[in-house]
Amino acid sequence: MYEVFVNESPLILTNERPKNSNGNLFSLDGDSIMEAIDSLAKGNLDVAYLYHPDEQKVLDIFMHKIPVVVAGGGFVMNKKGKVLFIFRNGKWDLPKGKVDKGESIEKAAIREVEEETGVKNLKIEKFLRTTYHIFKRSGEYRLKKVHWFAMSTEYKGKLVAEEAEGILKVKWKGPKKARKALENSYFNIKVLFEEWPSR
Secondary structure: OEEEEEOOEEEEEEOOOOOOOOOOEEOOOHHHHHHHHHHHHOOOOOOEEEEOOOHHHHHHHHHHHOOEEEEEEEEEEOOOOOEEEEEEOOEEEOOEEEOOOOOOHHHHHHHHHHHHHOOOOEEEEEEEEEEEEEEEEOOEEEEEEEEEEEEEEOOOOOOOOOHHHOEEEEEEEOHHHHHHHHOOOOHHHHHHHOOOOOO
């Protein structure tokens, strides 16, 4: 099973038919996928399901039906155990961005964190998880597939928000302030904190 978020509503890719689908079960063809995404985007449904009997194929088929943007992002902690947040589009988020052609996902993740926040000397500790969400560009729906990495840094310098990317603030946040920020964040960001601060 995979969860793809449209705004904050889940589009669930599953190999098990939901028992109470109530008109929110869609087939894995282009028109039905767009209908499901539209219904979630407009708030007509709280959840939608895309069914295919083969769990291994369900994500592949979905990704062939919609343009995919691959990105890398960082769950960055400093020596004080604080996490690096950015504030963009009215919500607290974590730094991430598109992988350039010929670039590894790890290098892209580090580059994007540096560009969006000004933080240097980043070291990848481990891969965390992959998240999926739908966004609209030039009137067309796209799937953003973000590979997240736990990173550490000893950087103590100035934080610089990349205004060209719409970032208004960059902040280090300890557990209390991080929990407050997550109240105004995205589900895909909240799931990255499930093991924190135990990392």
